[in-house]
Amino acid sequence: MKKAFILIWFCLLAICTLIKGYGQGMAQDTNTVIKLNKQGFDNRMNNPDQTVSNATKALAIAQKLNYKPGIGESYRVMGIGYYYLNQPLKSIDNFLVALDFFQKIKDLRSEGKVYNGIGNLYRDNDYDLSLEYFQKALVIAKKLSDNKLIAPIYLNIGNVYYRKNSFTQALNYYDKSNVLYAALKDTVNLIQCLQNKGVMYYNLNQYDKAERLLLEANREAKQLDLNITVASIDLTFADIYIAQNKFKEAERSIREGLTCARIIKNDVIESDFIFTSYQLELKRKNYKAAVYILKDIYHKDSVIYKENSKTQINVKLEQVKQQARQKENEFLLERQKYDLVKFWGVAIVAGLLMVLVGLLISNVKRKAKTNEQLTNLNAEVSRQKDNLDRINHHLEEIIDERTKDLQVKNKKLSEYSSYLSHQIRGPIATLKGLMNLEKEGLVDQAECIKMMNKCVGEIDNKIIEMSDMLHDPVKTSL
Structure with a gap:
């Protein structure tokens, strides 16, 4: 063991x-x-x-x-x-x-992040649906008191209001986001806040304030190699410079922005820069027919792109919902099968446990019976031991009694022997002497017979006394 x-x-x-x-x-x-x-x-x-x-x-x-x-x-x-x-x-x-x-x-927090991402997908083609997803994410973020998640949601809600031309509301959300990012010391998103606020002030025709914020954001974005941010800022700069007739500065911003857009392979931003280039030529009063045609084509392509994107995303969402329902049905069927298997598994385990309990109970009973038998055997052994002890004690008493009796008898035999030696030997010696005298004729025959008769009588009396002594326990000595 x-x-x-x-x-x-x-x-x-x-x-x-x-x-x-x-x-x-x-x-x-x-x-x-x-x-x-x-x-x-x-x-x-x-x-x-x-x-x-x-x-x-x-x-x-x-x-x-x-x-x-x-x-x-x-x-x-x-x-x-x-x-x-x-x-x-x-x-x-x-x-x-x-x-x-x-x-x-x-994982509720990660679920909120995904809702935030889906909201961004709808940001350019369905403002209401975009806000709906952002609100879903915001509810989760506030429930978890997670400022790391609340901050980007505020920023994205601001972006939707910007696209809806609600610039004051957009600025309000950008400010809320900026406060949270400052507390979190999130440099990348602080740059994004600066850029977005600069864009708002541009749309509010506050060019100086917009340019100051965008220059600061552009400088910090370049230090961190944030190409997409640099490209977006350059696009806004180009619009500002075109509005102020600063054509060389606008050209420089367009070139820089196009380079960044091509690095990150973003076709939409690249198309925006091409369209801004045509706007620049238009502001320069370059009225070539190709510019107007390209401008119209771009607008049509942009609208078609947005509508197609929205439709494709909605179709995809519906497909996913159907797949989710189908998976749910499959899951329910699998769950039923699992529950059935689990039931039989539990039943088998319960049966085995019952068998095990039965075996344990049987084993306990068997042990109890064995213990009872051992107890009875021990009691019987103890009883027999007591009997043996009593018998041994009785035998010892008998032996002691016999020993004492033998000692008495030995003593009597010793006395008998001594008696024979001293009491009977004398008459026998006298008798032998009389017989010798009679042979030699030295004594009268009648006198000899009388004396011999006397000797025989003494011997007889002594033998009777000795017999009485041996058979009478009261007499212990002769």
Whole structure:
């Protein structure tokens, strides 16, 4: 039994060591997933291709580990990367997969982030739907008191109001966002706030204030290689300079912005710069027919693009909802099967437990019966031992009594022997002497017979006395 316990202990120790090693390896892999996703998210404004690449690598590792939070975050970061690459369909695909994962694992904060991302997809083509998703995200963020999530939502709501030409409301949300980002010391998004506020002041025709804020944002964005931010700022600068007839400054901003847009491969921003170039030529009073044609084509393409994007995204959302309903039905069927298997499993386990309990009860009864039998045997042994003790004691008493009797008899025999030696030997010697005298004729025959008769009578009396002494326990000596 002792050897068995030692073997079990060593097996448990080996299993614990394996589990610990596996846990450490898994922790390292999950850290790699987290690191890749963070790097991808940080690259979204200067290299969205790298964002998608990092998230794809993270996804492969997370799926191998079945690390569901990492899988969901990888899809979300890929959605962000495709958003900055101006690929809304791929973006919504990844956002919806991420949302499904986060809802299953009940990760409310990440769910809010995805709603924020979907709101950005609708920002340019359906303001009301965009605000609806931002409000969903905001409700979650406020419920969690998460300023890191509240700040970007305020910023994005401000962007929607800007597109709705509600510049005062937009500034209000930008200010709220700016306060939170300042408290969080988030440099990248503080730059975004500066840029957005500069754009608002431009639309409010406060060019000096707009230019000051945009110059500060542009300088800090270049230091951090935020190409998409630099491109957006240059686009606003171009508009400001065109409005002020600063054509050379406008040309410089357009060139710089086009370079950044091509680096990040954003076709929409690049098209915006081309259109701004035509606006510049128009402001210079270059009335070539091609400019007007290109301008009309651009507007039509832009509208068609927006409408198509909106329709495609809505169709995708409806498809996902249908898939979600189908998955839910499949899940219910699987759950029913699982419950049935679980029921039979529990029933089997319960049956085995009942058998085990029965065996234990039987074993306990058997042990109780055995213990009772042992107790009875012990009692019988004790009783027999007591009987033996009594018999031994009685035998000792008998032996003592017999010993004493033998001692008495030995004493009597000794006395008898002594008696024979002293009391009977005398008459016998006299008798022998008379016989010798009679042979030699030295004594009268009658006298000899008389004396011999006397001797025989003495011998007879002595024998009778000795017999009485031997058979009479009262007499102890002759």
